[in-house]
Amino acid sequence: MTSFAPSSAATPPGTPAAGSQHPELAPLTNIDVERIRNDFPVLHQTVNGHPLTYLDSGATSQNPISVMEAEQEYYEQRNAAVHRGAHTLAVEATEGFEAAREKVAAFVGAQTDEIVWTSNATEAINLLAYSFSNASLGLGGPAARRFSLGAGDEIVVTEMEHHANLIPWQQLALRTGATLRFIPVRDDGTLDLLAAANIVGPHTRLLAFTHGSNVTGTLNPVAELVALARKVGALVVLDACQTVPHLPVDVAALDVDFAMFSGHKMLGPTGIGVLYGKTDLLADMPPFLTGGSMITTVNMQTAEFLAPPQRFEAGTQRISQAIALAAAVDYLRETGMDRVAAWEAQLGQRLVAGLAEIPGVRLLGPGLGVERLGLAAVDVAGVHAHDVGQFLDDAGIAVRVGHHCAQPLHRRLGVTASTRASTYLYNTTDEVDLFLATLAEVAPFFGVSTGVRR
Amino acid sequence: MSDLQQLYQTIILEHSKARNGAVDLTPLAEAVALGAASGLRVAESHQINTTCGDEVTLRVSLGAGASAETDGADSAGGAETAANAIVADLVWAGEGCSISQASASILTDTLRGLSVTESRALLDNFREMLRSRGKIEPDEEILGDAAAFGGVSRYPARVKCAMLPWVAFEAALIEAESR
Numbered sequence: 001m002t003s004f005a006p007s008s009a010a011t012p013p014g015t016p017a018a019g020s021q022h023p024e025l026a027p028l029t030n031i032d033v034e035r036i037r038n039d040f041p042v043l044h045q046t047v048n049g050h051p052l053t054y055l056d057s058g059a060t061s062q063n064p065i066s067v068m069e070a071e072q073e074y075y076e077q078r079n080a081a082v083h084r085g086a087h088t089l090a091v092e093a094t095e096g097f098e099a100a101r102e103k104v105a106a107f108v109g110a111q112t113d114e115i116v117w118t119s120n121a122t123e124a125i126n127l128l129a130y131s132f133s134n135a136s137l138g139l140g141g142p143a144a145r146r147f148s149l150g151a152g153d154e155i156v157v158t159e160m161e162h163h164a165n166l167i168p169w170q171q172l173a174l175r176t177g178a179t180l181r182f183i184p185v186r187d188d189g190t191l192d193l194l195a196a197a198n199i200v201g202p203h204t205r206l207l208a209f210t211h212g213s214n215v216t217g218t219l220n221p222v223a224e225l226v227a228l229a230r231k232v233g234a235l236v237v238l239d240a241c242q243t244v245p246h247l248p249v250d251v252a253a254l255d256v257d258f259a260m261f262s263g264h265k266m267l268g269p270t271g272i273g274v275l276y277g278k279t280d281l282l283a284d285m286p287p288f289l290t291g292g293s294m295i296t297t298v299n300m301q302t303a304e305f306l307a308p309p310q311r312f313e314a315g316t317q318r319i320s321q322a323i324a325l326a327a328a329v330d331y332l333r334e335t336g337m338d339r340v341a342a343w344e345a346q347l348g349q350r351l352v353a354g355l356a357e358i359p360g361v362r363l364l365g366p367g368l369g370v371e372r373l374g375l376a377a378v379d380v381a382g383v384h385a386h387d388v389g390q391f392l393d394d395a396g397i398a399v400r401v402g403h404h405c406a407q408p409l410h411r412r413l414g415v416t417a418s419t420r421a422s423t424y425l426y427n428t429t430d431e432v433d434l435f436l437a438t439l440a441e442v443a444p445f446f447g448v449s450t451g452v453r454r
Numbered sequence: 455m456s457d458l459q460q461l462y463q464t465i466i467l468e469h470s471k472a473r474n475g476a477v478d479l480t481p482l483a484e485a486v487a488l489g490a491a492s493g494l495r496v497a498e499s500h501q502i503n504t505t506c507g508d509e510v511t512l513r514v515s516l517g518a519g520a521s522a523e524t525d526g527a528d529s530a531g532g533a534e535t536a537a538n539a540i541v542a543d544l545v546w547a548g549e550g551c552s553i554s555q556a557s558a559s560i561l562t563d564t565l566r567g568l569s570v571t572e573s574r575a576l577l578d579n580f581r582e583m584l585r586s587r588g589k590i591e592p593d594e595e596i597l598g599d600a601a602a603f604g605g606v607s608r609y610p611a612r613v614k615c616a617m618l619p620w621v622a623f624e625a626a627l628i629e630a631e632s633r
Contacts, residue, residue, distance in 0.1 A: 048457075384551035386506050386615065387462075394458040402506045416507050416549060446552065447467055 025336055028343040030428050036335070037426050039064040050396030053431045058214055058375050058422030059400050060264045061245065063328070067267055070327035074320045082319055083293055083310070097319050100326035101309070104274060107329045108240075108259070109250035114282065116275040116309040117322055121241050122164040124260035124275035125208075127312060128237060129168040130288040132206075136176045140286030147235075147285060151177040154203040156234070158220075159185040159412050160213045163405040165239040169208055178205070185412050189216035189365030193224060200228040208237035211249070211259075215406050215420065216365025217348060217372035219243070222254050235281070241265055246344055246373055246424070248337040251276050263321060267328035272321035275312070282308035289314040332425075340425045344374030347423040347432050351376040354436035360443050360450035364413050375422035377404065380439070382448035385417035391445060392419075395438045460605030461612070462552065465560075469599075470552035475562030477545045479511060486633075489515050494542055497629035499622040503614050508550025510558055512622035516630045517542035519569055539570045539631070544623070551615050553606060558619035560599045570627065576600075577620055584613050 037043050040062045045052050054062060074096060080089035082097045098112075105112045118124040134140060135147035149155070155169050159182050173180040181204075183196040191209075200207055207229040212219050222238065229236045238256040243249050245266035251259045258281070263272035277285070287294060287305055291314040296304040305311045332340065352368050355361050360381040366372060380388050389401035400420040403410045410416060421435050443450045479485075482498055489496035498513035519538025544562045548554070565573045580600055583590045588608040592601035606616045 384508075384555075386508070386551035386612075387553070390461065390609070390612070391458065394456070407507070446462070447471075 025339060028335075028339045028425070030430070033343070033426060033428050037428075039066070039331075040426055041065065043426060047396040047398070048394050053395075053397040053434055055421040055423060055427065055431065055435055056398045056400050057245075057265070057424035057427075058242065058373075058404075058420060060270070061267050061424055062426065063269065063324075064267055064331050066331055067269065067324045067327045071269060071320045071324040074323045079320075082317055093319055096323045097317065100322040103326040103329050104322075107333060108244060108261075108274075108276060109252045110276050111279060113307075113309055114276055114279055116277065116282070116312045117318060118260075118273040118275050118312075119271055119318065120264075120273035121239070121260045121262040122168075122273070124273050125164055125168045125237070125239070127275055127288045128258055128277075129172040131285045131312075133172055133175050134286040134288070140284065143284040144286050149173075149176040149178040149205055152203060153178040153205045154181050154201070155179070155206045155208070156181050156183065156200055156204050157207075158183040158191055158209045160189070160191065160216065160218070160406065160409045161208070161210055162214055162239065162241070163407070164241075165208055165210060165237075166408070169206075179203075183209070185409060187413075189213070189413065190218055191220060193221070196225065196228060200225075200232060200234065202232055204229070204232050204234040206235045206237065208239070210239040210242070212240075212242040212246075212373045213365065213406075213409070214242050214375075215377045215404050215409050215418065217375045217377075218365050219371055219373065222256065226255050242373055242375075245332075247341045257281055263325040263328065266325075267331055268325035269321045272318045272325050274325075277308070279308075282312070285311075287311050287314070291315050293317070335425060343425060344423055345371070347427060347429065348372045348374040348376065350429060350432050351421060351423075351436070354432070355439075358436065358440045360448065361439065364410075364415070364418055373422075374424070374427075375420060377418040377420040378439075379415045379418050380442055380448075381450065383442055383446045385419045387446060388419040388439070388442050391442050392435070392438055395434075397435055397438055399435070457605070457608060461609060463602045463605060465599055465602045466556040467552060469556035469559040472559055473555055474559040475545050475566075476547060476555075476558070479513060479545065479547045482513070485513065485515075493518060495539075495630045495633040497626050497633060499625035499629065501618050501622040501625070503550065503554070503618050505611075505614065506551065508548070508554045508615060508618060510546055510548030510550065510554065510619045510622050512544065512546040512548075512558065512561075512619055512626050514541060514623065514626040514630045515543035516540065516570065516627075541565050541568050541570065541573050541627075546619060546622070548619075550618070551612075553603075553612055553615040554618045557600075557603065557616045560602070561619045561623060564598050564600050565623065570631070573623075573627070577624060580620060581617065583607060584616055 042062050078092040080093040082094040101115050102112045105115045132147040135144035136149050155173055155178055157169055170180055181199050183199055184192045186192050226236050236256045238259040240259045240261045244261035257278050259276040261274050264270040294306055294311050294314045355363050362379045364377045385401040392399050402417050486496045495516040500511045502509045516539045519540050544566050546558050579596050583592050584607045586607050592604035594601040603616045606612050
C-alpha cells in the first residue's frame with residue numbers, strides 16, 4: 001500500500017464536498033505515479049512481448065486492489081439483499097450500500113438522496129428519457145407535467161455527443177413528437193456558442209450536453225450553457241462520464257439539473273452507474289423501471305411509489321458494485337482530484353505537443369495550450385485507425401480505435417474513425433512518450449509517405 | 455516474420471493501396487438494366503462492420519455459363535443455368551482498414567471469371583481458414599493470393615475485417631441468382 005492507497009477508512013461526516021483539495025500534498029510526479037501503479041495489478045503484465053502500456057482509460061479504467069478487495073469483502077462477509085429482511089446480513093448489506101451512496105454523493109457535491117444507482121451511465125440517461133416519456137403520457141400526475149413533451153417542444157443536444165447522450169433523446173423525440181435540435185461543432189472541435197444562443201430558445205425544454213468530449217478532450221463551458229437554458233426555463237442534463245473520473249466536479253456548483261457518470265471509468269467495477277438529479281426534480285418524476293423495492297402500497301390495479309432515490313431503483317440492486325465504487329471514490333479522494341486533474345492536464349499537453357511533431361498525424365480538436373482532458377484522438381493520413389491500433393497493440397500499447405461512439409462528431413471533423421490515447425492517474429510521462437514514438441513508426445510501416453512535415 | 459508482419463504481408467499492403475475493382479458505383483437500377491440488356495444478372499450487397507464502421511458495397515454480375523448456351527432458351531434458363539453461371543464481373547466501393555480493403559481487392563481478382571460453384575467453394579475454404587484461429591494453414595492452391603490472409607486468423611478481432619467483402623459477395627450472389 002502506498003501513501004495514496006486508501007484503506008477502509010470511512011469518510012468522516014461533513015467532509016468537504018466535491019473536488020477534495022490536498023494543498024498539503026505536492027503535485028503528482030512520475031515517482032508518485034510509479035507508487036500508484038503498484039496498486040493496480042493488471043498494469044504489471046506483458047502484452048505481445050512488451051510491458052503493457054494502458055492508454056484506454058477513457059473507455060474503461062483499471063481497478064486498484066482496494067476496489068477489488070471491497071467487492072470481495074462484501075461477498076465474503078455481508079452478501080444479502082438490501083432494503084429487505086431484518087436479519088443481520090441484510091442490515092449490514094443495506095448499510096454498506098447506503099454508505100456508498102453517501103460517499104459518492106459527497107464526492108460530486110450532491111445530497112445523498114440525489115444519487116440514483118443505475119447499471120451504467122447509458123441507463124441513467126435512458127432512465128431520464130423514459131421517465132419524461134411516461135410524464136408525457138400523463139403518468140406521475142400534475143407534478144410530472146413539467147417533464148412532459150409534445151409537438152412544438154424542443155430537445156437540444158450537441159454535435160459532439162457520445163451516442164449514449166444522443167440516441168435516447170432521438171427516441172424520446174420520436175415517442176413524444178418533440179423536435180431534436182443540436183448545437184453544431186466548429187472546425188476546431190469546440191461548440192459553436194454563437195449558434196447555441198439561437199438554438200436554445202423559447203421552445204427548448206431540455207438541453208443535454210457532455211461536460212468533456214470523449215473524442216477531442218474539449219471541456220465545454222458549462223456555466224455559459226446552463227445560463228442559456230435557465231433563460232428559457234429548460235432542464236439541463238450533463239454527461240459527466242469523462243470528467244467526474246478525472247477532475248474535481250461539483251454538480252451543485254455547476255447548477256445542472258441532472259448529471260450522470262459511470263463507475264468503471266473511475267477505478268470502479270462495471271455494472272454500476274450514477275444518476276444525479278436535483279431533489280425537487282427527482283421528487284416529481286414518474287418511475288422508469290418498476291417492480292419490487294420501489295413501492296409502498298400495491299393493489300391488483302395500482303401501486304404507490306417510494307420517494308427518490310428508491311423510486312428509480314426497482315429490483316435487486318448492484319450492491320457489491322456500489323460498495324466497490326465507494327472504495328474507488330476513497331482512492332480518488334485520498335489521492336486528491338485536484339492532483340489527478342493537474343497530472344492528467346500535463347499528460348494531455350504532452351500528448352498534443354508530441355503529436356504536432358509527427359508528420360501526417362492530425363489531432364482532432366484543439367491543440368497545444370488549450371485546456372483539455374488527458375486524452376487525444378488522431379487521424380493518421382493514409383492508415384486506417386484499426387491498423388494504427390493493431391500496430392500499437394503489437395508494441396503492448398492499448399488504445400481505442402474507431403468512432404468512439406461518436407459518429408456524428410467524426411463525420412463533422414471529416415474522418416470516419418480515429419485512434420485515441422486516454423490517460424489516467426496511473427500513466428507516466430514515459431508511457432505517453434512511448435505512445436508518441438510508436439505512433440511515429442506507423443506510417444513508415446504501412447509504406448505511407450508522409451511528405452512534407454507539417 | 456513477426457506476427458505483425460504475418461498479418462500485414464506485403465501483398466496485403468499492396469492490395470490495400472491498389473484497391474482492384476474499386477469504382478464509383480453507378481446507381482444499382484441502371485446497372486441492373488444495363489446488365490439485363492447483355493444477359494447479365496446484377497445485384498449488390500452493402501455490409502458494415504459495426505465494430506469499426508468499415509463498409510463495403512460489392513456488386514456482382516452473373517453471366518450464363520458454358521452449358522447454358524446448349525439450353526437454347528434466351529432468358530428462361532433459370533435454375534438450369536444457375537449452377538453453371540459465371541461471376542462475369544465484380545466491382546466494389548467502400549472504405550476501411552487495410553485488411554478489409556485488401557480483402558475486397560483480392561476477392562475481385564480471385565473470383566472474377568470463376569463459376570458460381572467454384573466461387574462458393576473458395577469462399578467456404580476462405581471462411582473456414584479465417585475462423586480457425588491459425589490452426590488451418592491456408593491452401594495457396596485453392597486460395598491463391600487470398601492465402602495471404604492466413605495471418606489474420608490469429609487475430610480474432612480482425613477476422614471480420616477480412617470477411618466483410620466476402621460476406622457481401624455471398625449476399626450479392628444469392629440476390630443475383632434470384633433475379
